[in-house]
Amino acid sequence: MDQVEIFKALSNKTRLQILTWLKEPELHFPEQPNADFDNVGVCVGQIQMKSGLSQSTISEYLSILQRADLISSTRLGQWTYYKRNKEGLKKLSNIINTEL
Amino acid sequence: MDQVEIFKALSNKTRLQILTWLKEPELHFPEQPNADFDNVGVCVGQIQMKSGLSQSTISEYLSILQRADLISSTRLGQWTYYKRNKEGLKKLSNIINTEL
DNA sequence: TTGGTATATCGGGAAAAGTCGATATACATT
DNA sequence: AATGTATATCGACTTTTCCCGATATACCAA
Secondary structure (H helix, E strand, O other): OHHHHHHHOOOOOOHHHHHHHOOHHHHOOOOOOOOOOHHHHHHHHHHHHHHHHOHHHHHHHHHHHHHHHEEEEEOOEEEEEEEEHHHHHHHHHHHHHHHO | OHHHHHHHOOOOOOHHHHHHHHHHHHOOOOOOOOOOOOOOOHHHHHHHHHOOOEEEEEEEHHHHHHOOOOOEEEEOOOOEEEEEOOHHHHHHHHHHHHHH
């Protein structure tokens, strides 16, 4: 993954916000009936509602974050759940500490 | 400083490159007559030449990096020297480790 | 199989970023 | 004061990003 793309993914208020929400889902989202936060994360609809932006925008934003390896997704039935990707974030912090 | 602005500053190949050059100036720039790398950094002209982009673009890029607290500048005579800002970078790595 | 819900993708208009050449400013030298 | 050099700022044009509504796709339920 290109480093620039990682930083681009983070260069947006909403996408940054989403990442902070996903760090502590239980703090930012209501309980989910079908799946738990730790296993699969939070579904697109929840994130979209909280963000106030359109469904298409949030879907796009989530895929940008995923391409940057900052989050990962699981499909369960008709829902797609996204959660933080610990490894990707660690890798990023490493880049900053060793290359910049 | 807004977090988004920090990531925007890093969302560009050339600016990222500049930051890596400034991490180890002696590796990437010829010796300077008037000033030493550790004290003041590298002057705009050196960075511009190495980048291959126009003078105005590099001047702009350096000020973007500076506004994001990623580098700092010193004026000496007609030259402006830029160097890495350790604190800003540490702060950034901290954001990633604690907030995202 | 029909209809409903969740998400993804597409096409587009507005705003921001990338990048340049020209010009302005600041400083140094004669 | 006049000229030369280094950097900053301005105006313009092109490319990219933001963000939407409309549509497509995937899955589920009746």
